[in-house]
């Protein structure tokens with residue numbers, strides 16, 4: 273199979289045409305990795321993906337990752353994490369609330385997520401878009417002196433701080449906390465394939481070291497505003513059987529709200545672990 277790549281925005285994003293996960297040879301997988309490094313986020317429509325097939329696809333991109341939270345894994349395939357507002361027997365079958373607010377996945381880990389993939393099984397007719405923007409672009413926009421200054425800054429990322437912002441989430445157990453201690457990452461990270469630099473942000477859960485807390489938060493807010501400029505955002509409007517994969521080592525994303533009383537939403541998610549940011 274040879275799939276085609278159609279840019280979504282000038283700066284980032286690509287739609288894959290003629291893409292079929294059942295028919296990917298090694299050359300296709302290498303091309304997918306290259307497109308992810310180059311375009312940050314890819315969309316493939318009309319994919320028919322059973323959980324096992326979804327997991328098998330993502331394994332080809334690297335070692336799978338297991339979420340810190342245990343309650344929303346697909347019982348028959350724990351490598352698949354479920355995002356949903358659907359209730360069964362008085363309980364949500366997936367995580368209904370996470371992801372609102374710009375972020376990159378698992379930034380609070382020593383080796384944060386490289387790739388995140390979502391697959392749409394049930395999607396609301398309106399709302400629930402997933403938004404993307406480029407942290408490469410934010411870095412590229414800065415004057416050289418500013419870039420050099422930022423390259424010298426380290427940032428503490430904290431899962432405890434992030435968890436405190438979650439809605440309806442029970443307190444973390446001691447074991448869950450021990451699994452995610454605070455970590456320090458550079459504020460500017462380098463993409464391991466392309467060598468391109470981006471600002472590595474952890475909104476609401478990161479504090480730059482070596483400066484007053486207020487000043488540090490102001491700095492991160494300023495960089496976040498630059499990255500998330502509404503004129504440079506791709507908002508993915510979900511259709512059933514969409515597969516969306518992004519590279520967290522350069523893209524920020526956020527979920528958006530929808531009418532939870534009116535619509536059902538069911539997405540499967542599989543994530544691939546990455547390297548220590550450098």
Ligand SMILES: [Fe+2]
Nearest residue numbers: 371375376377
């Ligand atoms: Fe996320």
